[in-house]
Amino acid sequence: MPSVNYHEKQFEVFIQDEIRTRSFGAKTYFAPVGQVVEAKVGYDLGVQTRGWHEIWKILGVPFLPGRDIHSWNSRLTPSDAVSSRATNLFFQFKRPKVLKGSRAAHLARFGGPYLRFKADRSANGNYPSQHELLEELEQFSAGQALVRYAAPVCFDYLELEDAATRGKLLESTIFIEPSRFMPDHTACCYTTPHNALVNPEPMEIEPETWPEFIRKVSTATREGQEVDRAVFGALDWTATALPANETPWSGHAAQGAELPFWNDLSGETRDFLNAALTTSANLERLGLTWYLGLRAA
Numbered sequence: 001m002p003s004v005n006y007h008e009k010q011f012e013v014f015i016q017d018e019i020r021t022r023s024f025g026a027k028t029y030f031a032p033v034g035q036v037v038e039a040k041v042g043y044d045l046g047v048q049t050r051g052w053h054e055i056w057k058i059l060g061v062p063f064l065p066g067r068d069i070h071s072w073n074s075r076l077t078p079s080d081a082v083s084s085r086a087t088n089l090f091f092q093f094k095r096p097k098v099l100k101g102s103r104a105a106h107l108a109r110f111g112g113p114y115l116r117f118k119a120d121r122s123a124n125g126n127y128p129s130q131h132e133l134l135e136e137l138e139q140f141s142a143g144q145a146l147v148r149y150a151a152p153v154c155f156d157y158l159e160l161e162d163a164a165t166r167g168k169l170l171e172s173t174i175f176i177e178p179s180r181f182m183p184d185h186t187a188c189c190y191t192t193p194h195n196a197l198v199n200p201e202p203m204e205i206e207p208e209t210w211p212e213f214i215r216k217v218s219t220a221t222r223e224g225q226e227v228d229r230a231v232f233g234a235l236d237w238t239a240t241a242l243p244a245n246e247t248p249w250s251g252h253a254a255q256g257a258e259l260p261f262w263n264d265l266s267g268e269t270r271d272f273l274n275a276a277l278t279t280s281a282n283l284e285r286l287g288l289t290w291y292l293g294l295r296a297a
Contacts, residue, residue: 004115006157008095012044014164015093015150015173019047019055022167026050031083039124040075042133043147046087055089058170059146064088067144069137075127087145092134094118094151099189106189106197116189117151119181134178148175153193 020028031046038044049055051063066086070076099106100113107114120130128136138147153172154160163172174193181188181198189197 003095003097004152004154004156004160006095006152006154006160008093010157011095011152011160012093014160015169016045018164018167018169019049019053022054022170023049024052026053028053029083029085029087031085031087033082037076037080037082038130039127040080040133041069041073041082042092042130042137043090044093045091046083047089047091048085048087049089055170059148059175061146064143064145067141072140073137090134090137090141090145090147091150092130092148094149096151098155106199109197110189110191110195112191113155114189114191115151115153115155116187117149118187119149119178119185121186131178131181135181138178148177149188150175151188151190153190 016030020030026049028050029048031048033041033044033046046069048066056063066088068084068086069082070084076082094117096115096117098113099116101107104114121132122129124130124133127133134147134149141147151174152160152163152169153174154163159172160169163169171193174188174190174196176188176196176198180196182200184200185198186200187198189199
């Protein structure tokens with residue numbers, strides 16, 4: 001999977017220039033950090049913009065006043081080269097890779113090649129990983145500053161240069177908050193600024209058996225061990241409660257048998273699903289669907 005043919009620094013320079021030129025003459029302050037300080041704070045660039053800057057509309061959030069990173073980050077020392085100015089935007093820039101071909105797991109979802117950048121969860125000396133630092137920054141800056149991964153939606157340098165030349169690179173950038181990544185998430189895949197798929201790396205898994213499924217349910221809820229008995233008991237009760245001239249309706253179960261994956265299910269699983277579907281239909285015929293709502297409440 002090749003990286004794009006431009007570098008992170010080129011994207012960073014282009015986007016800083018655009019943030020400056022789209023400030024409508026108002027002063028915009030930039031607070032870049034070096035590698036030593038980045039290892040302590042997690043971000044590449046801090047920015048302080050005015051409330052009317054177009055970037056707030058693009059990000060879809062209201063203007064925020066800013067936060068002085070020195071006020072909470074105890075890892076910083078007086079000798080660290082980092083601005084003490086209140087900053088309302090923190091960016092970690094990412095250079096994506098282009099995924100295509102048989103190794104691209106989400107090719108069908110995106111309808112063709114797509115871009116991907118990774119959150120950096122690697123060891124970071126005596127400090128938390130870069131991603132953990134960004135999550136921490138996002139938490140401590142809530143309501144005062146915005147923390148975002150920023151990656152270009154450009155498959156090659158010509159696209160990147162064209163967007164920058166037209167003054168539309170902000171619109172050709174995907175901005176993702178660190179909190180979008182769950183603990184096992186490592187990558188963000190996308191083709192536009194608005195269709196991010198934040199997911200763990202694809203991995204092979206063993207098919208789950210019905211007993212294993214019940215065991216997991218039992219672990220998650222104290223009533224899990226009663227799942228089978230409750231469903232089949234409810235089926236017996238609704239069948240008994242129906243008028244003598246009626247028989248339990250099994251239309252849903254018949255429809256279930258038409259599902260394309262039906263033959264791949266075990267016999268136990270089919271029986272369970274048939275019972276659940278038929279019970280639901282019987283409750284509807286008895287006018288007791290409200291009971292399900294009470295149980296779910």
